[in-house]
Amino acid sequence: MLSINDESPLYLGFDLSTQQLKGLAVTSTLKVEYNVHFDFDADAKGFEIKKGVITNEKENEVFAPIALWLQAIDGVLRRFKDAGLDFGRVRGMSAAGMQHGSIYWNSEGERLLDSLDSTKSLQEQLGDAFSHLYSPNWQDASTQEQCDAFDQHLGSEDHLALLTGSKAHHRFTGPQILRFRTKYPEKYHKTSRICLVSSFLASIFLGKIAPFDISDVCGMNLWDIRAGSWNEKLLSLTAGSSDTSDLKHKLGAVPEDGGAFLGNISPYFVQRYGFSPSCVIAPSTGDNPSTILALPLRPLDAIVSLGTSTTFLMSTPYYKPNPATHFMNHPTTPGLYMFMLCYKNGGLAREHVRDSLPQTSDAMNPWQEFDRVAASTPPLGQSSDPSSPMKIGLFFQRPEIVPNVGAGTWRYVYKPTTGALMSADETIWNQPEDDVRAILESQFLSLRYRSSDLVESPTGPNAHLPPQPRRIYLVGGGSRNAAIANIAGEVLGGVEGVYRLDVGENACALGPAYKAVWSVERKPKQSFEELIGGRWNEGDFVEKIAEGYQNGIFERYGPAVEGLGLVEKEVLRGEKNK
Secondary structure (H helix, E strand, C coil): CCCHHHHCCEEEEEEECCCEEEEEEEECCCCEEEEEEEEHHHHCCCCCCECCEEEEHHHCEEEEEHHHHHHHHHHHHHHHHHCCCCHHHEEEEEEEECCCCEEEEECCHHHHHCCCCCCCCHHHHCCCCECCCEEECCCCCCCHHHHHHHHHHCCCHHHHHHHHCCCCCCCCHHHHHHHHHHHCHHHHHHEEEEEEHHHHHHHHHHCCCCCCCCCHHHHCCCEECCCCEECHHHHHHHHCCCCCHHHHHHHCCCCCCCCCCCEECCHHHHHHHCCCCCCEECCCEEHHHHHHHCCCCCCCCEEEEECCCEEEEEEECCCCCCCCCEEEECCCCCCCEEEEEEECCCHHHHHHHHHCCCCCCCCCCCCHHHHHHHHHCCHHHCCCCCCCCEEEEEEECCCCCCCCCCCEEEEEEEECCCCEEEECCCCCCCCCHHHHHHHHHHHHHHHHHHHCCCCECCCHHHCCCCCECCCEEEECHHHHCHHHHHHHHHHHCCCCCEEEECCCCCHHHHHHHHHHHHHHHCCCCCCHHHHHHHHCCHHHHEEEEECCCCCCHHHHHHHHHHHHHHHHHHHHHHHHCC
16 A cells, blocks of 8 residues: 555745745645745844845945855744645755855865754754855845956957857856955865855755756856857856866756756755655756746746846747847756846836826725826827827836946837937926836837847747737736736737736745656656646636737837837937936
8 A cells, every 4th residue: 555655745846035945845736735934034043134135335245144044944844844744755856046146165065964963953064064154146246347357258248148148247156256266265265166056955955066957057157058068268267267177176067957866865854854765856946947937838938027127038949149138048948948038127117107197096006097097098109090109218217237227217209100219308298197108118118129039920820920929927016907918918919818827926936846846757758848737737827817919009019119229229329428
């Protein structure tokens, strides 16, 4: 007779983010059975942190104590146990980590990992395992000098993006390691291995240093994506020497299989918490790659995250990087890539426009007037004639990444028949009402503009339609706004429509939990999409909330994409001449 452990296996997914460590347990059928978290500010003891980090404003540094994360791992496992989880049922686990952060192990680290005493906590035993006690956070902006060196080392930021998927960014691990080496040369010399946040989590559970994941490694500005190897010139820059062997050892090899068997769980967790010795550790990946596994996202589907910032994610077979975007290997599926756009100005900018409108009496729905104005304003503020002037603006409450300009608001009128662009004053642009639809259109036009090379016309009965995503999935607070969803469909299209993906705040933990299921239960050559897609119940998480492609309206926004490009060039020119 089968025991309960055999009848109902569980799989764990962890998400180590800036402010908390979350843990989920799912069944083979992908049902969530347990959901726990450890909030760093509220639950951790002994750390002077604010929102999970320490900030050194003088040097633009943002970092977190590694001991905080060790405390959190034990804390989350205790909460699983308090909730009634039988760790003996767990057959496999994986994790997500905020991207780009680096952890520096010393030569004692792996020995300490391999000899943990189950009667003591991780924090008690691993305090001497690191050459540096802190990990830079993705908000860190201390590496401008190093970023400039990375962009110049291969000749241009375009060439760097072509090879590594991205131009140099403050948070990326290569520039961070370069700064660490020059600021702390003795600590760098004592560093035996370097982990990303994702591989750090895998290492703890494995009891030895785990390799980087094939997707998360692409957030370092060191990995040549098309060659599938470390880039020697960038390693040489980072190491400060033409001999890159020491840095290569610190970084380690990178397995291509996103579901590879890394090993069984460390005896520490078997003895301390009751895990089965056969529990499998699967590769952990970054938080953004994990998000596309929570659907699971199919090629030519797009996720638009409408939170404080705006993030656009797409799974694509095309590799077409440029300095304004990010490309990474898909975390599970060879031949696919993850395309990502990040914008600082999202929800806060929309709220600023909302708050400039006359206040309504309905305190429970502060978006009521915004929605009404957005729905009643014609696309691009045009008359019924699609050749009439278009109102296009940029609304940045804070400095933006794409395009790279400071905070400000710019309003223009674009004539699609002549390509003429003119600044719009109060006689042309009715403020604040015209801002309402314009801010939504500008945000979605930028997504369409920068993803246009990656979409294609549908096949089958819809083959006559223009290139566009198959589906648009909205997540985050903005996804609950009907007017925003409608305009997203009008601008971006979506052959099958616009959908709300409702997984709460669990996407980054669900992704690795599903990855663990796939890693353990897959048949030979069975893809993640085949196994998880066959078990994923769309009705539990997805609701259609708007039409996608609308004949005539989608086409009207085609010239507006060109207009937005001209607006951005004009604004960049003005910023440069200041």
